[in-house]
Structures are given as C-alpha cells and as structure tokens.
Amino acid sequence: MAGEDQLFQRFGREFAKGSVLFKEGEPGKEMYVVQSGKVNITKAVRDTEKVLATLGPGEFFGEMSILNNKPRSAGAVMAEDGKLLVIDPRTFEAMIRGNVEIAVRLIKKLSDRLQETDDQVENLLLRDFNSRVVHFILQQANRRGKQTPQGTLVAMNLAELHSRMGLLAEEVTEAVQKTAKAKIIAVVPEGVVVPDVNKMQKYLEFLEMKERFGES
Numbered sequence: 540m541a542g543e544d545q546l547f548q549r550f551g552r553e554f555a556k557g558s559v560l561f562k563e564g565e566p567g568k569e570m571y572v573v574q575s576g577k578v579n580i581t582k583a584v585r586d587t588e589k590v591l592a593t594l595g596p597g598e599f600f601g602e603m604s605i606l607n608n609k610p611r612s613a614g615a616v617m618a619e620d621g622k623l624l625v626i627d628p629r630t631f632e633a634m635i636r637g638n639v640e641i642a643v644r645l646i647k648k649l650s651d652r653l654q655e656t657d658d659q660v661e662n663l664l665l666r667d668f669n670s671r672v673v674h675f676i677l678q679q680a681n682r683r684g685k686q687t688p689q690g691t692l693v694a695m696n697l698a699e700l701h702s703r704m705g706l707l708a709e710e711v712t713e714a715v716q717k718t719a720k721a722k723i724i725a726v727v728p729e730g731v732v733v734p735d736v737n738k739m740q741k742y743l744e745f746l747e748m749k750e751r752f753g754e755s
C-alpha cells in the first residue's frame with residue numbers, strides 16, 4: 540500500500556528484538572502502530588514479568604497514557620525484530636479527529652481488550668490450575684483460533700501459555716498433558732489443536748464440578 544510506505548517514511552522506526560519501548564509507570568510520550576514483528580505488553584507481578592498480550596501487525600499500543608494522561612499501565616518490549624510507527628500525541632489526536640474510521644477502530648479495539656480483561660478475571664476466579672489452563676485455551680480458541688482440518692488451532696506454545704497465565708511452567712505442562720490424554724486437545728508443533736470446542740466446554744464444566752464437590 541502506497542499510503543503505508545508514506546506513513547513509514549514519516550513515522551516509521553525499526554527496532555531489534557529485546558528493545559524496551561517503554562516501562563510501566565513512565566509518562567507516555569507517544570503511541571505505536573505495529574507494521575511488522577511482534578511486541579510483548581508486560582506487567583511486573585511480584586518479581587516476575589507477565590506478558591499481558593502479544594501484538595502483531597495492524598495492532599497499536601501506548602495510546603492509553605496519551606488519552607488519559609496517566610503513567611504507562613504496562614511495559615512494551617519487542618518480541619521480534621520489527622517496524623513500528625511512532626506517533627506523537629498531537630498527530631494521534633489529529634488522526635482521531637480527522638478520521639472517523641480510525642476512531643471507530645480504536646473503540647472496537649478497546650472493547651476487545653476490555654472483553655479480554657473480563658476473560659482474565661473469570662480465569663483467575665477458577666479454583667485449580669488445570670481448569671485455568673483449559674479455560675484459557677478454550678477462550679483463545681473461541682477468540683482467535685484458526686480453523687484447520689484437525690480442529691481449532693491456538694498458535695501458542697507452552698512457554699507463551701506459562702508467561703500469559705502467570706502459572707508455574709510445571710503446572711501448565713501437567714495440565715496440558717492431562718487434557719491431551721483426555722483427547723480434549725492435541726499438542727502440535729504450531730501450538731495446540733482443539734478438535735471439538737463444545738466438548739472442551741463440557742470438560743471444563745466437569746473439572747469445575749469435580750473441584751467443587753470432590754471425587755468420590
């Protein structure tokens with residue numbers, strides 16, 4: 540797209556994997572749009588860094604502190620080499636005021652994020668790590684799963700699951716193995732495949748019942 544090239548000429552910058560774009564708590568000076576590569580949005584929880592989201596091409600971040608004049612709500616680190624548009628507050632505001640389509644996209648994206656946060660709250664209320672892992676994979680399958688002949692693919696490996704959920708690596712591995720043994724998921728090189736999401740939902744309800752009433 541010619542427009543995209545022009546935008547890159549004006550606002551584009553390249554960043555290497557591992558570059559820290561900003562840290563949680565800093566004042567916000569600009570917002571970013573991902574053109575290529577991936578960015579991790581991170582939050583320090585006790586002494587570990589939890590990945591709240593991994594953003595890819597077409598997605599944006601860093602807009603919140605510009606809109607609400609509060610410190611950065613999370614940090615941002617390049618998860619891969621990539622190209623980003625770096626947009627200052629005045630240009631950002633002019634873009635929103637001058638283009639209804641951009642404003643609508645922004646509102647839709649913020650609604651998606653709120654929905655994901657609600658999902659995370661629901662996930663944290665589950666009692667055991669097994670149910671939490673099953674719930675998380677199911678939500679990901681419903682929200683951004685890719686249809687394949689084997690079922691719905693969630694492109695996420697164990698390390699990503701572990702950092703997104705704030706569980707121990709062993710807990711995630713154990714839960715994934717148990718769920719795969721019950722044939723609710725299959726582990727594949729690209730991530731995890733859910734052959735039947737309805738069956739997975741029922742399995743989650745079963746796990747919750749078991750947790751609540753115990754095994755007899």
Ligand code: CMP
Pocket residue numbers: 567580591592599600601602603604605610611612613614652656
């Ligand atoms: P800001 O607070 O300026 O800096 C951190 C940015 O991370 C924030 O703006 C959002 O753009 C982004 N962000 C915060 N929380 C989430 C989340 N749960 N999912 C995706 N992006 C987020």
